[in-house]
Each structure stands twice: as structure tokens, then as C-alpha cells.
């Protein structure tokens with residue numbers, strides 16, 4: 014069986030070609046090229062793509078294929094307004110693909126759902142705000158409202174939103190990060206006292222080894238490839254642990270390097286590649302520690318050491334317990350769960366041991382499992398053993414997703430708010446915020462489904478398509494008395510309206526944001542805790558969209574009336590005033606407005622990097638977790654005699670989460686379709702299938718709900734036997750909402766037990782409507 018492998022490197026001419034195609038498709042070419050030139054520049058806008066950082070080299074054109082697509086998608090001249098909505102019923106729109114919905118253009122005016130006609134109809138902004146106020150104030154309890162946030166929202170909008178929600182009386186702030194790096198936040202808080210990464214961009218220039226776990230930077234953080242290839246070029250070991258062979262983790266041609274482009278050259282991005290089984294990384298790292306511990310014992314006899322004993326003695330607690338557990342873990346379990354041989358694990362340990370400075374990075378391949386918190390703590394344990402936190406060139410680097418998901422949490426989007434935040438809000442604004450934790454994404458959906466939560470407000474995002482059990486979430490939305498979506502583009506959540514429903518069109522990152530005091534800038538925080546300003550370029554003065562802060566302020570003012578803790582209008586008039594409030598409430602933001610003027614913004618700092626451990630015992634903690642009995646959320650063998658496969662859901666190259674830009678995933682050799690499933694060739698053969706066959710996939714889970722997708726095309730791929738992969742959001746129908754990570758409640762989107770069968774039906778959704 015042959016692979017239709019992508020022959021090029023990641024980046025390079027393929028990326029340029031793909032970008033050019035997307036530029037022309039958006040029908041706004043000149044403006045878009047000018048936009049690209051301003052992405053991530055001082056005085057430009059922050060890229061609405063990923064949360065990778067930027068090295069401050071002013072004046073340089075920072076090209077990234079997927080950032081370009083994100084900019085381009087937003088800056089289209091196509092519009093979705095009253096004519097569009099009068100033409101199509103909501104039921105008809107709900108039958109169209111995600112691509113079709115978003116491709117129609119930017120949402121142009123506020124609209125309200127009319128259930129009698131099944132159409133959205135225009136509504137004035139003030140009427141929309143008053144309608145929301147009426148619904149919210151009619152609730153028996155403020156906890157019947159859900160305030161969802163997606164991570165593209167600016168610090169300013171997010172801060173106002175949490176202030177409003179808490180003054181209204183709830184901590185119900187479900188957030189996209191609940192489906193993303195929530196496991197990271199929990200794991201790191203327990204281990205090192207802060208839920209963020211400890212490294213800065215500079216550290217990558219000094220690392221001797223970079224270990225990457227469960228992420229696909231070629232597609233999701235393309236600017237990271239430049240960092241990795243530079244590290245490789247200067248002799249650092251770059252070691253990937255990935256369930257799949259990903260092209261971006263092999264070779265990269267930097268589109269910003271004319272020499273490399275013209276010579277068709279490329280640089281490797283990794284020196285070593287391991288393909289563990291899904292969920293097997295904890296076992297792999299446990300194995301590495303077992304090897305290192307044995308070598309450490311042997312070294313001690315010669316008066317040497319492998320571990321950093323001074324660091325361990327001064328900075329940490331819990332070593333003995335942890336090493337006892339490592340000792341008790343047997344190799345059979347390690348190799349079985351990881352799918353790696355003992356030799357491979359020894360080899361990885363040797364690379365690790367030889368490096369004086371190690372960075373460990375990770376993303377969704379690590380965070381979306383049942384045992385993710387334990388898995389991340391195992392990564393931290395490894396780094397603590399050798400003192401690889403708090404020195405240059407070493408540390409922990411969870412690579413965030415949405416461009417401001419980290420910042421939104423920093424400024425208060427948190428269903429479990431820390432006490433200092435609530436106390437500060439009380440001191441500054443003179444009201445007592447609700448003290449009990451609110452709903453995360455899973456709890457919010459369950460509460461809506463039970464009819465307990467009645468109003469849903471989404472500040473960006475697309476919960477229906479992003480969350481598990483798509484049909485259940487759609488029903489949950491439809492049961493609400495009111496759904497409100499503040500958004501740039503039409504999506505699946507909007508076409509599953511509540512009994513009453515609003516779509517409120519907002520300005521995006523690329524747009525100029527004019528307010529009473531002049532054009533405004535907003536701020537975001539990247540994965541390296543750098544806070545910087547972003548100001549858009551596209552003139553929207555003839556349009557009806559409003560900025561996110563202005564919309565939140567409008568809703569708050571209408572709803573709270575006499576309870577208003579602030580003058581919302583004056584805050585919306587001038588975002589400097591919002592930043593002055595953030596400076597008063599959130600640690601690290603003193604002189605916020607002044608510090609923003611520094612090129613590249615400012616660094617918020619990280620306590621763990623300073624060896625200041627904000628944990629209960631004031632130490633960095635080795636966390637002792639037993640390897641799970643099984644890496645999947647439950648044992649499905651009682652349910653079937655058929656072979657069970659473990660499915661991961663992941664992103665293709667032409668998408669941004671639920672936003673589908675196109676139907677290619679060129680690094681994986683996929684063109685023109687998304688309903689594909691990647692299998693090991695041996696599994697394909699054993700199942701009596703052939704490449705190109707269509708199969709149905711059905712979930713095995715503890716309840717009686719039938720979860721299936723049909724007609725997915727079989728693609729042979731380098732993936733461990735027993736593991737399969739498909740794209741999200743299509744595969745979200747297979748993820749059970751109640752299958753969540755321990756402690757974090759993150760849906761286990763990388764670990765779904767399924768059975769497969771040859772398909773007899775064709776897929777239900779049109780996928781290529783233009």
C-alpha cells in the first residue's frame with residue numbers, strides 16, 4: 014500500500030502558493046496585502062491566528078501562511094446583512110457546511126431571530142441591548158445565564174465582560190480554554206504555582222534540546238518552525254513526540270529567506286522523531302525518568318550525578334514519593350502504553366541527559382486526554398529533576414491556541430476565580446462578587462440542556478461546532494430563552510438559535526476601531542506572557558459593526574441600570590480608561606498604558622521563572638501520579654467483540670478551529686475534502702479495506718447514545734496501529750460531552766474509543782458549497 018505523501022517541506026513555495034490563492038479568493042487583494050505587511054509589527058495589529066510570540070525586529074515582514082489566511086478571511090468585502098437573511102431561512106442555513114456559512118462574508122448589522130418566519134431580521138443596536146437586559150433581568154437567578162468567551166477577544170473586552178457578569182451575579186464564564194489548555198493551567202498551578210509557561214522567545218536561542226509533545230506547528234503555529242529550524246541549524250537537538258508523522262516537524266523552507274526559497278532548500282525542524290500511541294506520552298516520559306534515575310544511582314557511586322541535586326534540595330518537594338512510584342512502574346506497562354520500545358525511550362533519555370538546557374513544549378496532543386493533568390505533571394517532574402526551570406534556555410512552554418486565550422484568563426475570564434481577583438474587584442468597584450465557582454464549558458452545556466440555564470451570550474467563538482456531541486449542544490442552544498452571539502462571521506452556533514436570538518456583528522482585529530476619543534488600540538498576551546497593543550487597519554466607518562468593548566458596555570449599561578459599578582459609556586469611549594482599571598485590579602499591569610508604548614510591548618513576568626513558587630508549600634512540587642490503568646477514558650471491551658480503535662480529532666491546514674478556509678491539508682496529502690480518516694496500512698488491510706474506501710465510525714461510550722459519522726474516506730498514514738485520526742469539527746459528533754479529563758474537565762478530543770465498518774450511506778452535509 015503506498016502513501017500519497019507530500020513531497021515538499023513545510024512552508025516554502027507551497028505556503029506562498031496557498032496564501033496567494035486565499036488572497037485572491039477574498040476579493041480584496043490590495044488591502045489584504047497591505048494588511049499582511051502590518052501583521053505583528055509595531056503599530057500594526059496582532060495576528061488573529063495563533064498565540065506564538067514575535068521577536069521584535071521592527072520593519073520586517075513576518076509572513077506566515079496561516080496567519081495570512083486568518084487576516085484574509087476577516088478582511089473580506091463580502092457582507093451578510095438583511096438581504097442575505099431575508100433570502101434564507103435559518104433551517105436552510107443550518108443544512109449548509111461550515112465553509113459555506115463563514116464564506117458569505119462579514120456580519121454586517123444586528124439581527125434578531127423571528128421564530129414565526131424562521132428568518133433573522135434587522136434590529137437597532139439599542140433595541141438589541143434592551144432585549145438582552147429584559148431577558149437577563151427576568152431570570153430568577155443570575156446563575157441561569159452563561160457568558161462564553163472565545164480567545165480572540167481582547168483584554169479590554171474580556172475585562173469588561175467579566176466585570177459585567179460578576180456584577181450581574183455569576184461566575185458562569187465558560188471559555189474556549191476549557192476545551193484547550195485547561196489541563197495545563199491546573200497541572201502547572203499544582204506543580205509550580207502558576208498556570209503559564211516559564212520560557213520567553215529568547216530561551217529558544219539558548220536551548221540545547223527542545224522536546225515537543227503533541228503539537229503540529231507546521232499548521233497551527235507556523236512561525237514556530239522558524240524557531241525550530243534555527244535551533245536545529247545551530248546544533249540543538251529538536252525531538253518530536255507525535256502520534257503522526259507531521260511534515261512541519263521534519264523539514265521547513267522559510268518563506269522569508271530568499272536564498273532558501275530560490276534554491277528550493279530546506280532545513281530540518283527536528284533531529285529525532287518518536288510516534289507514541291495516543292495518550293502514551295506519560296508512559297514514555299515515565300520511562301525516560303526510569304532510565305535517568307538508574308543512571309543517576311550509578312553516577313552517585315562515582316561521585317557524579319545526573320539530576321540537579323542542588324536545585325532539587327533548594328527548590329522542590331516530593332522527590333522521594335515520586336521516585337518510589339517511578340521505581341514501581343514496570344517496563345511492560347511503559348512500553349505497552351507508549352507504544353515505544355525500551356531502546357527508543359533510552360535513546361530519548363540520552364538526548365535529554367546530554368543537554369544542559371532543555372525546553373519542553375506541548376499542545377492539544379497532551380491536553381485533551383483523560384489523564385492530561387497527570388501527563389503534564391510528568392513533563393514538569395522531568396524538568397525539575399534536572400533543574401530545567403528558571404534558567405536561560407530551559408523551561409516549560411505550553412503553546413497556546415487562540416491569539417489571546419492566555420490574556421483573557423489573566424484579566425478574569427475564569428469560572429473558578431482566584432480569591433485575590435474577587436477581593437480586588439470588591440475593593441476597586443465596591444460590590445461583592447459571587448464567590449461560588451461558575452460553569453465551565455461542559456457544565457454550561459449540561460445546564461442549558463437540563464433547562465436550568467436560559468440565556469447564552471457568546472463573546473466570539475462557535476460553541477455548537479467546537480464542543481463535543483454537536484447535536485446535544487445544538488439542542489441546548491435551541492432550548493434557551495435567549496442566545497446572543499457577538500461575532501464577525503456567520504457560523505453553526507448562529508443557525509441554532511434560542512427561542513429568542515440575536516447576532517451582534519463586531520469589528521475584528523484587522524479593523525480600525527473609532528470611538529469618541531479617536532481610534533482605539535486593544536491589547537493581547539501571547540504564549541510567552543508578552544502583552545502588546547494591536548490596532549487595526551481597515552476602515553469600517555461606513556459600516557454598522559461595533560467593537561467588542563462597545564457591545565459589552567452597551568449590554569452592561571442596559572442590564573445593570575442603577576447597579577452600574579462604572580460609567581460604561583466613558584470606558585467604551587476611551588480604552589485607556591479600561592486599561593487603568595485593569596492596572597488597578599490585575600497584578601503585573603501597573604502603568605499599563607505607558608508600558609504599552611515600548612516596542613514589542615511588555616513582559617508580565619512569571620513567578621516560577623524567578624524560582625518563586627506560588628504553591629501552598631512554597632516549593633516546586635514533584636507530583637506523584639500513578640500511570641493510568643488504560644490510556645483511554647474507559648474499558649470498551651465489554652461493549653464489543655470488534656477491534657476497538659482510538660480516534661484523535663485534529664486540525665487540517667486550511668482551517669482555524671471551526672472556521673474552514675478550504676478543503677486541502679496539503680502536508681498530509683489531502684485535497685478537496687475533509688471527511689477523511691487516517692489509518693495505519695496494516696489496520697486497513699486487517700479490516701479488509703482499501704485506501705479510498707468509505708467507512709462509518711461509531712463511538713463506544715458508557716451511555717446509550719448513538720454517536721456516529723458516516724462515509725469517511727480511508728487514508729493510509731504513518732500512525733501507530735490501533736490509532737486513527739480525523740478532522741474536527743466534523744468528528745465532534747463522536748466525542749461524548751461526558752468524557753472529560755480528570756480535574757480539568759477538558760473534553761477528551763484526542764482519545765475516543767470507536768469501531769469502524771464499511772459505509773453503505775453517503776455523508777449528510779454538503780461540504781463544498783460556494
Ligand SMILES: Nc1nc2c(c(=O)[nH]1)N[C@H]1C(S)=C(S)[C@@H](COP(=O)(O)OP(=O)(O)OC[C@H]3O[C@@H](n4cnc5c(=O)[nH]c(N)nc54)[C@H](O)[C@@H]3O)O[C@H]1N2
Nearest residue numbers: 079227229233254256291292376377378414415664669670
Ligand atoms: N492554522 C491554524 N492555527 C491554529 C489553529 C487552527 O485551527 N488553525 N488553532 C489554534 C488553537 S485554538 C490551538 S489550541 C492550537 C492547536 O495546535 P495543535 O495542538 O498543534 O492542534 P491539533 O491539530 O489538535 O494537533 C494535535 C497534534 O498532536 C498530535 N497528537 C494527538 N494526540 C497525541 C498524543 O496522544 N500524543 C502525541 N505525542 N501527539 C498527539 C497530533 O498528531 C497533532 O499533530 O493551534 C492554534 N493555531
Ligand SMILES: Nc1nc2c(c(=O)[nH]1)N[C@H]1C(S)=C(S)[C@@H](COP(=O)(O)OP(=O)(O)OC[C@H]3O[C@@H](n4cnc5c(=O)[nH]c(N)nc54)[C@H](O)[C@@H]3O)O[C@H]1N2
Nearest residue numbers: 163189193473474475479500501502504662670671741762
Ligand atoms: N474535537 C475537537 N474539538 C475541539 C478541539 C479539538 O482539537 N478537537 N479543539 C478545541 C479548542 S483547542 C478550542 S480553542 C475550541 C475553539 O472554540 P471557539 O473559540 O468557540 O471556536 P472558533 O472556531 O475559534 O470560533 C470561530 C468563530 O469566532 C468568531 N470570531 C472570529 N474572530 C472574531 C473576533 O475577533 N471577535 C468575535 N467576537 N468573534 C470572532 C467567528 O464568528 C467565527 O465563526 O475548540 C475546541 N474543540
Ligand SMILES: [Mo]
Nearest residue numbers: 193194414415
Ligand atoms: Mo485552543
